[in-house]
Amino acid sequence: MIMKKITGLLLISMVLFSCLQAAGNNNIIALTGGTIVTVSGNIIEKGILIIENDMIKDLGSEIDIPDEAEIIDVTGLSLYPGMIDSYNRLGLSEVGMVDATTDIHEKGEYNPFIKTAIAINPHSVHIPITRVNGITTVMSAAAGGIISGQTVIYHLQGWTIDEMVEQKNGGLIINFPRQPEKKGGDSKKKSSAAGNLVEKKIKELKDLLKKAERYDEAKKAFEQGEREQKPVLDLTLEALLPAVTKQKNTYIIVDKKADILNAVQFIRDVSLKPVFVGCSQGWRAADSLAAHNIPVILAPVLRSPDDTDPYDGIYANAGILHKAGVKIAFSTFSSSDCRNLPYQAGTAAAFGLDRTEALKAVTLNSAEILNIDDRFGSLDKGKVANIIITTGDPLEMKTRIKHVFIRGKKVSLKTKHTELYEQFKGRYEEH
Amino acid sequence: MKQLHYIVLVFLIAGLIPLQAQLKMTGSGETLLIKDGTLLTITNGTIENGDILIKNGNIAAVKQEIKAGNNMRIIDASGMYVMPGIIDSHSHMGIEGGINEATSTVVPQISIAEVVRHDDLAFQRALAGGVTAINTLHGSANPIGGLNAVLKLKFGKPAEKILIKEAQKCVKFALGENPKRVHPFPDTRMGVIFSVRRAFTEAKEYMQKWEEYRQKKKGTMKKTAWEKEYGLVPPEKDYTMETLAEVLRGNIDVICHGYRADEMLALMQLADEIGFTIGSFEHCLEGYKIAKELKEHNVVASMFADAWAYKMEAFDAIPYNCALLTRQGVLVTINSDSNERVRRLYQEAAKAVKYGGLDETEALKTITLNPARRLGLEHRLGSIEKGKDADLAIFNGHPFSVYSRVEMTLIEGEVYFNRSTCPTVNTVLSQLHKEKEE
Numbered sequence: 001m002i003m004k005k006i007t008g009l010l011l012i013s014m015v016l017f018s019c020l021q022a023a024g025n026n027n028i029i030a031l032t033g034g035t036i037v038t039v040s041g042n043i044i045e046k047g048i049l050i051i052e053n054d055m056i057k058d059l060g061s062e063i064d065i066p067d068e069a070e071i072i073d074v075t076g077l078s079l080y081p082g083m084i085d086s087y088n089r090l091g092l093s094e095v096g097m098v099d100a101t102t103d104i105h106e107k108g109e110y111n112p113f114i115k116t117a118i119a120i121n122p123h124s125v126h127i128p129i130t131r132v133n134g135i136t137t138v139m140s141a142a143a144g145g146i147i148s149g150q151t152v153i154y155h156l157q158g159w160t161i162d163e164m165v166e167q168k169n170g171g172l173i174i175n176f177p178r179q180p181e182k183k184g185g186d187s188k189k190k191s192s193a194a195g196n197l198v199e200k201k202i203k204e205l206k207d208l209l210k211k212a213e214r215y216d217e218a219k220k221a222f223e224q225g226e227r228e229q230k231p232v233l234d235l236t237l238e239a240l241l242p243a244v245t246k247q248k249n250t251y252i253i254v255d256k257k258a259d260i261l262n263a264v265q266f267i268r269d270v271s272l273k274p275v276f277v278g279c280s281q282g283w284r285a286a287d288s289l290a291a292h293n294i295p296v297i298l299a300p301v302l303r304s305p306d307d308t309d310p311y312d313g314i315y316a317n318a319g320i321l322h323k324a325g326v327k328i329a330f331s332t333f334s335s336s337d338c339r340n341l342p343y344q345a346g347t348a349a350a351f352g353l354d355r356t357e358a359l360k361a362v363t364l365n366s367a368e369i370l371n372i373d374d375r376f377g378s379l380d381k382g383k384v385a386n387i388i389i390t391t392g393d394p395l396e397m398k399t400r401i402k403h404v405f406i407r408g409k410k411v412s413l414k415t416k417h418t419e420l421y422e423q424f425k426g427r428y429e430e431h
Numbered sequence: 432m433k434q435l436h437y438i439v440l441v442f443l444i445a446g447l448i449p450l451q452a453q454l455k456m457t458g459s460g461e462t463l464l465i466k467d468g469t470l471l472t473i474t475n476g477t478i479e480n481g482d483i484l485i486k487n488g489n490i491a492a493v494k495q496e497i498k499a500g501n502n503m504r505i506i507d508a509s510g511m512y513v514m515p516g517i518i519d520s521h522s523h524m525g526i527e528g529g530i531n532e533a534t535s536t537v538v539p540q541i542s543i544a545e546v547v548r549h550d551d552l553a554f555q556r557a558l559a560g561g562v563t564a565i566n567t568l569h570g571s572a573n574p575i576g577g578l579n580a581v582l583k584l585k586f587g588k589p590a591e592k593i594l595i596k597e598a599q600k601c602v603k604f605a606l607g608e609n610p611k612r613v614h615p616f617p618d619t620r621m622g623v624i625f626s627v628r629r630a631f632t633e634a635k636e637y638m639q640k641w642e643e644y645r646q647k648k649k650g651t652m653k654k655t656a657w658e659k660e661y662g663l664v665p666p667e668k669d670y671t672m673e674t675l676a677e678v679l680r681g682n683i684d685v686i687c688h689g690y691r692a693d694e695m696l697a698l699m700q701l702a703d704e705i706g707f708t709i710g711s712f713e714h715c716l717e718g719y720k721i722a723k724e725l726k727e728h729n730v731v732a733s734m735f736a737d738a739w740a741y742k743m744e745a746f747d748a749i750p751y752n753c754a755l756l757t758r759q760g761v762l763v764t765i766n767s768d769s770n771e772r773v774r775r776l777y778q779e780a781a782k783a784v785k786y787g788g789l790d791e792t793e794a795l796k797t798i799t800l801n802p803a804r805r806l807g808l809e810h811r812l813g814s815i816e817k818g819k820d821a822d823l824a825i826f827n828g829h830p831f832s833v834y835s836r837v838e839m840t841l842i843e844g845e846v847y848f849n850r851s852t853c854p855t856v857n858t859v860l861s862q863l864h865k866e867k868e869e
Contacts, residue, residue: 096741126740283856304771307552309859311559311774315836316856336740343778346833352857355834396833397781421751421787424719428759 027408028052030065033075034389039363040378049079051385054408058381074389077402080359081378082136082386083394084366085341086297087251087277087331090130090138091120091154096336104335105144110208112239114149116142117168120161126336128415131156133339134388134401137166139370141173141251146205148173150239151251153370155386157406166372171249171275172240176266177201179258202266209270212240246273249371253277255299257284264288275369277331281309283317286324295327295369298361300334301344312351318361319352328357329366346395358395384408453851454511454825454838460502462486463844468508468825473515473792473800473814483513485821488843493815511838512829514795515814516563516822519773520733520802521713521766524553524567525582525593531570532577533613537630539602539678540670541577543569547590553770554586558848560774561824561837564595566806568713571605571688572613574626578602578674579686581806583822583842599807601686601710602678606694607744624697631705634675640666684710686733690744692720699728711805713766716748722759731805732756733764735772736779737786753797754787764805765797777824781831791831 029051036047036059048065050057065071094101103119120140130138136156142149151170158164180194215237221227242248254263255278264285267274276282278299282289289296298318305313321328330344341362349358357365367377375384385408392399404411456463463485470481472493482497483490499505523530527548532538547567557565564583569576581598610623617623644665646652654663677683685702689695689712702709711731712718716739718725718732725732732752739748753763765780767773776798783794796813803813811820821844828835840848 094740095743095746098743283860302771302775304556304774310854310856311556312855320856320860337738340737343833347775347778350834350836397778398784398831400785417749417751420747420749421719421755424722425755427720428722 026052026068028057028066028069029405029408030069030071031074031079031387031389032065032071033073035078036379037078037080037359038379039081039360040380046075047079049379049387051387051405051408054384056379056381056383056385056387059379072403074403078390078392079379080134080388080390080394081363081376082388082404082406083134083341083362084329084370084377085130085135085138085332085338085362086329086366086370087299088138088140088333088338089143089335090126090140090338091122091124091335092116092140092142093335094121094124094126102335104142106142106149107144109145110147110236111142111145111149112147112172112243113235114142115152115169116140116149117152117154117161117165120152120154120164122158122161122164124335125416126338127156128412129336129417130338131404131406131411132401132413132415132418133342134390134394134404135338135341136386136388136404136406137372137376138338139170141170143173143175146175146177146201147208147240148175150248153372155406157409157411166376167370169242169248170370171251171273172243174205174250174252176252176254176259176263177205178254179256179262198262202262206266206270208236209240209244209272212237212244213271216241216245243273244271246271249273249275249369251275251277251297255280257281260285261288264292264294267292267294279321280305280314280317282326283313283320286321286326289321290325295329296321297329297331297366297369298344298348300332301330301348302340315347315351318345318348318358319354322353322357322361327365327369329361329369330358342395343397346397349395355395362395454506454508454849455851456504456506456846458502458504460504462491462500462503463506463821464497464499464503465506465508465513465823465825466497466499468511468513469829470815471512471514471795471830472816473795474816475814476792480509481513483815483821483823485841485844488821488845490815490817490819490821492817506825506839508825510827512826512835513815514561514777514824514826514830515799515812515819516824516840516842517561517776517798518802518806518812519557519562519565519767519776519798520711520764520805521768522565522567522773523570523768524557524565524770524773525549525551525580526567530568531572531613533570533572536573536610536614536617536626537575537671538573538577539575539674539683541569542580543567543577544580544594547580547582547594549586549588549590549593553773554584555848556770557773558584558586558840559837559850559853561777561826561830561840562773563822563824563840563842563847564808564812565773566598566601566686566802568601568686569603571603571609573603573605574610574617574623575630575675576603576605578683581808584847585842585845586847595806595808597807599710599805600677600683602674602683604685604687604698606687606689606698607691608742609688620691620694620697624694624701627698628701628705630671630675631679631707634672634679635705637666637669637672638676638679678707679705681708684708686711686713688713690714690716690742690748692717696721696724699724699730702728711764714745714768716745716752718761719749719752719755720747722756722761725756725761726759731762731764731801733766733802733805735768736765736782738772750782750786753783753794754789757783757789757793757797758787762801762804763797764802766802777826777830777835778833781833784831794831 036044049059153167154164218231250272345358364377367373387405389403470478484492715732737750800813825839
């Protein structure tokens with residue numbers, strides 16, 4: 001009788017104990033009193049945002065705060081979604097001119113099997129330096145050749161790449177064959193020969209993609225018993241399958257008007273889910289881009305336009321594209337300057353882009369283009385808690401970032417730069 | 432028919448209504464009055480709704496209220512911010528035919544002023560970013576390179592008209608990775624410093640020889656037996672040595688490209704030993720490590736706001752460099768060294784406020800009064816003050832806001848950039864649209 005009671009008590013206390021454990025494992029944070037800029041909807045003044053584990057549990061102006069929540073008072077500050085740098089080389093290079101630290105360009109022309117994710121250094125000094133200015137997620141991409149490989153989308157916090165990735169094998173990278181710049185001294189023969197070479201390369205690319213489509217058909221036919229012989233394994237064609245079956249995006253890098261128009265023609269003849277990357281002269285082909293519903297990840301705004309373009313050619317580009325109905329996102333294309341992503345967007349707003357759209361183009365638009373908007377890009381219930389807390393508009397140079405949350409966890413704001421600053425301030429404080 | 436005329440008139444007038452703020456100049460006359468702008472004077476605080484009177488290219492008055500007279504051109508700057516024209520203390524614009532005489536390690540005698548071109552399109556793009564004057568330099572391929580040229584960006588005027596001849600003369604030196612890469616010797620930092628030592632040692636010998644010759648000619652020094660018999664032979668004239676002699680006399684200072692703290696210290700020690708003046712270290716990205724020594728030697732630190740990691744010697748650069756050095760009493764300028772960055776130096780200076788909390792006026796000085804001082808031109812440039820050159824940049828918002836842009840740039844009272852009249856993406860698109868319809 002007593003044994004039964006003791007066993008009963010033991011069982012009950014075990015259950016209670018494990019319940020308490022479970023409650024203790026829940027990471028619940030309430031950010032209170034700040035201005036919540038959701039991006040997807042209205043701004044919530046003096047709002048409350050609840051983080052539970054890695055998710056945004058709830059947000060609003062009058063919501064309940066769970067008893068076990070750690071309360072962080074952010075009165076006077078603003079909350080924004082963590083920003084997204086849609087196209088860069090973060091983690092692929094430490095010192096630009098030192099080849100040994102750089103893994104961006106593989107040799108060869110058609111390398112769809114190259115996975116950018118392999119070369120990302122999770123301990124790159126540039127990762128903390130990027131996230132302290134409010135960028136929480138990036139898409140990093142190899143370059144080189146005509147088909148460079150596959151991108152990787154990752155968040156800027158974690159011990160290994162697998163702890164950081166959102167999409168380990170992202171989309172295909174196509175460095176679209178470029179029309180050469182017409183030089184004044186070139187003979188007609190020379191420029192037409194150069195033009196023919198570009199046509200030849202585009203055709204070669206098209207043929208390879210068509211081959212991948214046929215490879216896919218052959219594989220499917222074999223699996224369904226309609227084909228006797230198994231198609232020979234081809235790693236190049238295998239790597240193209242996600243692109244030609246439209247499961248993943250294909251990022252097509254084009255900058256000038258002539259190349260943009262060539263690429264628009266190209267995608268009509270192949271089976272791809274295209275996103276154009278670059279488009280610095282997109283304003284000269286805005287209607288074409290809009291008509292074909294092609295989203296655009298813009299190359300850095302802070303670049304010089306061609307001598308033959310007006311002085312604000314690249315500055316005004318984003319505004320024109322947005323007005324024409326093109327979905328845009330900003331990017332840095334950089335390994336060490338990613339922290340300046342917000343000023344790419346802000347400068348575009350100085351030259352005609354609507355300010356709300358500029359913010360969207362480093363948050364929600366970026367998430368939509370990268371197909372991660374179900375979980376990222378805005379402050380909404382049910383999305384992942386990638387949140388930045390700022391002293392104001394993050395697109396302004398003077399704004400400071402006070403806290404950064406990635407997947408619900410507060411990340412350290414210590415970087416190589418803050419450490420050197422503290423160290424050497426100390427030299428002068430001694431005296 | 433009259434109805435059609437009215438319709439056309441309505442459309443014409445509608446077309447004149449600006450969609451965004453546009454700066455217009457009305458009236459005519461020699462004198463120019465800029466009215467009702469927020470004036471960032473640099474030396475006298477901010478004047479809200481202030482006026483600037485300009486006569487003969489100079490600022491004649493800066494006041495809250497200046498009465499508009501007859502015979503005056505008037506710019507209505509209401510809602511606008513006016514700051515002194517930006518000065519880029521490290522540029523390579525406007526130079527014809529290459530910036531590096533890399534065939535020899537020591538070439539102080541060559542002069543950038545002799546190869547200035549007036550038609551560099553980069554000037555126009557810089558004017559659109561509020562820049563009115565630049566210090567354009569020899570490159571960094573040589574331990575000792577050539578002489579600088581300080582220019583007003585009067586795009587289109589002949590080269591002789593844009594040179595500021597009274598500006599500080601500087602010889603470009605370079606330490607670190609760049610000169611190492613170019614010549615068979617030096618191949619190390621040690622070799623770079625030795626190249627400088629050797630050049631100055633030879634220069635001192637040269638000056639000695641010439642001094643002796645002059646004294647012997649005057650009779651204040653004894654001639655040798657040979658000279659008594661056969662006559663005095665003047666030493667060889669050497670332009671390299673002549674220029675270094677001018678540096679040793681203090682008439683030319685050294686403008687030295689350097690990144691690492693240790694190499695800058697080495698040059699400062701050499702300068703103490705030999706007796707030359709380092710006017711500024713350019714880039715100076717590790718300057719924060721030696722603020723004390725830079726201050727003691729009165730060297731200007733001329734840097735980027737936050738560019739780094741493109742080469743090994745830039746790997747310890749921190750964006751707090753400007754704020755830390757300024758607080759330790761070092762004069763800091765923020766420069767571009769780039770035809771792209773020169774267009775947005777006002778954004779770069781704003782970063783000095785973000786990183787280290789530098790006072791806004793101190794941050795504005797890094798692109799106005801401080802480079803003016805470095806170039807010996809603070810009596811003429813770098814602030815909105817009576818008597819100074821009327822070099823001004825008019826923005827549609829505070830220059831430190833990312834949403835601001837330059838609407839107009841003036842040099843000595845003349846408009847060299849006006850967004851409302853120059854070609855822009857919008858005007859090009861309208862033109863293309865019109866052509867399509869025809």
